[in-house]
Amino acid sequence: MQTVLISGGGIAGPVLAYWLHRHGFKVTVVERAPHPRPGGQAVDVRGVALDVVERMNLLEQARRVRTRMRGMSILDPEGREIDRSTEVAFSSGRLDSDDIELLREDLVRMVYEHTRTEVEYLFGDSVTALDENETGVRVDFAHGASRSFDLVIGADGLHSTVRRLAFGPEGRFAHHLGSYLSVFSAENFLALDDWQVWLRDGDAGFGIMSVSDNTELRVAFGFQSAPLASGLRGGGALRQLVVDKLASLRWEGSRLAKAxxxxxxxxxxxxxxxxxxxxxxxxxxxxxxxxxxxxPLSGQGTSLALVGAHVLADCLARAHGDHRAAYARYERRMRPFVTLNQALATENPGGPASEASLTHAKNAFSLDA
Known part of the structure; x- marks a missing residue:
């Protein structure tokens, strides 16, 4: 039985763990956080990614906890409504679509509960070193004892430690898109009722939606900026920068800054x-x-993670221990799909990609090809 270490306990890692376990692998997931992470924006499961969730027997559960938006309002910088729609929401697209929008924390919890009895989870720890040899990879951890695995998968996000250790510095691969995104929760001080509001004020703006049966808000605040100095990216400096930018908004700035x-x-x-x-x-x-x-500008990060996890597990299972062949097949199958979906982020700077482009990109893959 091949052993696999997956770094990252968000969505991609546990979904991969589910499929690898189904294929007979022994799987360990290591996650830096002490438990499944709460918070985060609403995420979308679209197109072929819905097939992955259905094959995991989680589709009905996902539908039960999906957001129930009735529509959205677009506001001017003073908070006056200048447009509205009960057919489309910027966060999810058409409201009559079969696609599912749900809170990231709900999807994380759902997949974790679906895998926790079959997969070893190491919370509160992280990978610090990788040493590959002819038979496996020796992995050092920040807190736990070193262990060896046949394979290591980095599913640890934008700032992946596994990527840095195995491939080199992040700067070689990360391409800044000119802005930052902040997401946080707040009490529903706007009294939104299954509704979202969008506002742009200068080089900043936000989308706010009601969640959790309208008991709270989920705020997604974006602002244009060149890459920030490393000293601003840690500790409380970045939070303070966001607080200051929110406070300068003309509508609800003080309450958003406080939140x-x-x-x-x-x-x-x-x-x-x-x-x-x-x-x-x-x-x-x-x-x-x-x-x-x-x-996040593409709206397809979660769907790429779900589809990629299914494909990678399938390729490893079919390779019968030949990880090089499995990884090569994984790339051949996924790269065209990834390219299409990455392009959505920059198709329409300052706004969402066209409905036609999204429809094409989210469906441009077959799990059984």
């Missing part, structure tokens, strides 16, 4: 795309954002 300052699930990171010539090196391979992050 960002106090949010326990505050998140902020660059809008960036990861582009690599190869997603594997030796016994190590990359999955999802670690290898081909399309940025």
């Amino acid at each position: 960002a300052r106090e949010a326990p699930d505050f998140y902020c990171d660059a809008m960036a795309r990861i582009q690599m010539d190869c997603w594997s090196r030796g016994r190590v391979a990359l999955l999802g954002d670690a290898g081909y992050c399309p940025s």
Whole structure:
């Protein structure tokens, strides 16, 4: 039985763990956080990614916890409504679509609960070194004892440690897209009822939607910026930058700034795309954002992670122990799909890609090809 270490306990890693376990692999998932991470924006499961969720027997559960948006309002910088729609929402597309929008934390929890009894999870730890030899990879951890695995998969996001250790510095592969995104939760002080509002004020703007039966808001705040100095990306400096930018908004700036300052699930990171010539090196391979992050601007990061996990597991199962052949097949199958979906992020700067482009990209793959 081949052993596989997956770094990253978000969406891509546990979904891969599910499929690898189904194919007879012994799987360990290591996650830096002490438990499945709460918070995060609403994510979309679209097109062929719905087939992956259905094959995991999670589709009905996902539909039960999906967002129930009735529509959206577009506001001017003073908060006056200038347009509205009950057919389309910027966060999810057409409201009558079969695609599913749900909170990231709900999808993470769902997949974790679906795999926790069959997969070994190491929470509160992380990979610090990889040493590959002819028979496997020796992995050092920040806290646990070193262990050896047949294969290592990096599913640890935009700032992947596995990618850095196996392929080199992030700067070789990350392409900044000119802005940053902050996501945090707040009390529903706007009294939104299954509704979302969108506003742009200068080089900043936000989308706010009601979630959790309208008991709270999920705020997605974006602002244009060149890459920030490394000192601003850690600790409280980045949060303070976001708080200050929110406070300068003309509508609800003070309440949004207060919410960002106090949010326990505050998140902020660059809008960036990861582009690599190869997603594997030796016994190590990359999955999802670690290898081909399309940025939140594409709206397809979750779908790429779901499809990529299914394909990688299938390729490893068919290869009968030949990881080089498996990784090569994984890349051949996934790269055209990744390229199409990454292109959505920059098709329409400042706005979503066209409905036609999204429809083509989300369906441009067959799991059984």
